[in-house]
Amino acid sequence: MKSIDEIRAEIENYKIENAEALEQFRLNFLSKKSELQSMFGEIKSIAPENRKNFGQMLNELKNKAQQRFEEQRTKMEAAACSRSNIADVTRPSANVPVGAMHPISIMMNQVRRIFEDIGFTAVTGPDIEDDWHVFTALNFAEEHPARDMQDTFFVELHPDVLLRTHTSSLQVRTMEKQQPPIRVICPGRVFRNEAITSRAHCIFHQVEGLYVAENVSFADMKQTLLYFAQRMFGPDVKIRLRPSYFPFTEPSAEMDISCYICGGEGCNLCKHTGWVEILGCGMVDPNVLENCGIDSKKYSGFAFGLGIERMTMLKYTTNDIRLYFENDVRFLQQFKAATR
Numbered sequence: 001m002k003s004i005d006e007i008r009a010e011i012e013n014y015k016i017e018n019a020e021a022l023e024q025f026r027l028n029f030l031s032k033k034s035e036l037q038s039m040f041g042e043i044k045s046i047a048p049e050n051r052k053n054f055g056q057m058l059n060e061l062k063n064k065a066q067q068r069f070e071e072q073r074t075k076m077e078a079a080a081c082s083r084s085n086i087a088d089v090t091r092p093s094a095n096v097p098v099g100a101m102h103p104i105s106i107m108m109n110q111v112r113r114i115f116e117d118i119g120f121t122a123v124t125g126p127d128i129e130d131d132w133h134v135f136t137a138l139n140f141a142e143e144h145p146a147r148d149m150q151d152t153f154f155v156e157l158h159p160d161v162l163l164r165t166h167t168s169s170l171q172v173r174t175m176e177k178q179q180p181p182i183r184v185i186c187p188g189r190v191f192r193n194e195a196i197t198s199r200a201h202c203i204f205h206q207v208e209g210l211y212v213a214e215n216v217s218f219a220d221m222k223q224t225l226l227y228f229a230q231r232m233f234g235p236d237v238k239i240r241l242r243p244s245y246f247p248f249t250e251p252s253a254e255m256d257i258s259c260y261i262c263g264g265e266g267c268n269l270c271k272h273t274g275w276v277e278i279l280g281c282g283m284v285d286p287n288v289l290e291n292c293g294i295d296s297k298k299y300s301g302f303a304f305g306l307g308i309e310r311m312t313m314l315k316y317t318t319n320d321i322r323l324y325f326e327n328d329v330r331f332l333q334q335f336k337a338a339t340r
């Protein structure tokens with residue numbers, strides 16, 4: 001029988017370079033039939049005073065063999081694993097999820113592009129405004145209900161400072177700075193002190209427009225708005241103007257489009273009237289022109305204003321305005337196609 005020292009040397013020096021060698025190592029030193037294991041059977045033939053010592057030495061050897069076996073096996077597995085993970089640079093990349101533009105931004109951009117194509121320029125300005133630009137310059141009477149705390153958000157520190165309730169304030173700002181011809185659209189966020197429901201929100205977006213020049217007529221306005229409606233909702237769309245009232249326009253009108261869902265036959269969207277309201281408009285009141293330093297004898301103009309949320313709800317048949325403010329990605333992801 002080999003000596004303990006011989007076996008120890010064998011365990012330490014055994015060359016394990018591949019899986020077969022590892023298996024052979026296991027058979028030689030760890031399997032039931034190995035020489036080392038069979039030596040455990042010899043314990044009983046050893047003189048009793050040496051048994052303990054002998055047994056300890058055998059156990060030590062067995063542990064050593066076990067430890068080498070485990071070490072080598074782990075090393076080989078790691079090597080095999082890293083070899084199969086070498087990157088294949090020719091593989092097509094995983095799909096990177098793309099975001100979608102917010103439906104309100106999509107609609108804002110569309111409205112903007114339509115007007116820019118016919119010579120309007122977009123102007124922007126402050127959300128926090130003063131009374132002059134939002135009300136007084138626009139011919140709102142002193143006791144007009146829109147000036148009431150119930151309708152307008154005032155900045156508490158100062159009764160003259162408020163959140164704009166419409167982007168008409170930008171029309172005033174433009175006219176104060178610039179003489180006609182003026183052709184601007186005013187996209188922006190507006191604020192009204194309203195209860196939040198499925199149809200109304202205290203924050204929403206508008207695009208308002210203003211055209212001031214010599215001899216601008218109601219017919220110019222009608223044609224411009226027809227062009228807009230047909231580009232936005234399709235070439236077959238008809239428009240109709242209903243008399244209305246705004247302090248800053250005279251005459252004033254509300255514009256409806258023929259229902260593009262039912263084509264005028266009557267459906268839920270148009271509440272069986274065949275028409276859907278989309279904007280307010282009118283000829284700029286001479287008082288407003290004068291308030292802004294523009295000669296109302298020489299110049300005339302038209303203005304219009306539309307709510308972007310309302311247009312978006314119509315175009316994409318969304319039935320709850322609050323969806324636009326909750327930013328639930330499951331809702332927003334649906335606008336991926338419209339983003340491009």
Ligand code: PHE
Nearest residue numbers: 166168280281282303304305
């Ligand atoms: N400023 C109006 C509103 O916010 C819309 C409008 C603009 C109406 C211009 C007529 C002319 O409701």
